[in-house]
């Protein structure tokens with residue numbers, strides 16, 4: 296059966312999408328818009344609101360053991376593999392109103408439009424809000440999609456605290472999960488026929504090209520490490536420069552060296568490197584820093600370039616510490632692999648854009664997403680829409696309603712095409 300896209304895209308309702316994202320944006324820490332960190336009170340309230348919207352949309356709502364919120368639209372072959380679409384509604388501190396949110400609300404709107412048009416899919420369609428995608432928990436995020444993909448177990452949760460100093464296990468349970476049996480949320484290869492995620496680009500490429508839709512070709516991997524440098528805390532006036540072992544001066548060299556590594560012409564197309572977190576001790580204006588801790592990360596869409604950047608970073612830390620007489624430790628915490636989006640999924644997304652008459656371009660995702668975690672158990676595809684000036688993870692993050700609507704059109708049609716082809 297051929298389903299004309301106009302039959303259901305006509306039911307995608309821009310005003311309803313706008314009401315949804317505005318309502319969701321109101322669930323924020325009042326003093327710090329737009330902050331809805333995983334496990335916080337605004338997050339829990341937003342989850343309840345979203346579950347209601349899913350029920351209003353006629354979806355069967357459940358929370359899995361990992362506390363992922365799932366709304367299910369039954370299909371004709373209801374006991375078979377599911378089509379899945381979603382993302383996350385948690386934010387970083389002073390983050391935005393669209394990162395992740397567009398993917399969840401867009402999938403919800405797609406489910407509504409398909410039903411209102413009387414389209415019955417063969418596969419069940421599951422709309423998922425994955426728990427804690429943003430790095431609220433060091434080394435464990437994205438949490439919900441990792442658990443679903445089988446990469447974390449109940450044992451991994453033991454002793455982990457949320458930033459609110461609540462045990463992670465209790466926090467998962469408070470959202471309706473079952474922290475002692477998170478393995479029950481695990482899905483195997485074959486359970487998900489395909490997963491699609493609509494997301495803002497979080498970079499400037501689409502906006503600069505004036506193109507409304509991006510079909511993602513690959514998702515960059517993020518590898519981050521925890522580094523300590525130990526020197527000697529001393530009086531900042533009385534200790535002469537040759538006698539110093541300044542841990543912060545060593546860390547500063549590493550920060551600049553990482554920028555150089557990622558600027559290397561061999562790597563620059565696909566690789567970035569950042570130090571975004573640092574603590575120094577004793578952190579007094581008149582004392583030479585004796586101990587510094589920081590996290591450095593490298594990201595790339597290319598596995599070989601990622602390895603090169605990682606080993607060069609490691610060499611720089613060793614060389615700098617040795618030359619400056621510092622002790623160092625370096626521990627890799629997150630070690631992801633880049634994901635290549637299967638050609639079949641890219642083709643379906645391209646076909647959807649072409650049929651809908653929407654200009655598109657194919658580009659890699661330099662940020663990571665829940666889709667990257669699910670890629671180990673399911674074919675995944677991603678759609679991007681532009682965001683203003685490429686800004687994300689800041690309160691000014693902005694996506695135009697027209698682009699969100701075009702993204703939902705593409706997502707809905709791609710789901711229909713996948714449903715018929717899988």
Ligand SMILES: [Zn+2]
Nearest residue numbers: 394395428664
């Ligand atoms: Zn996101």
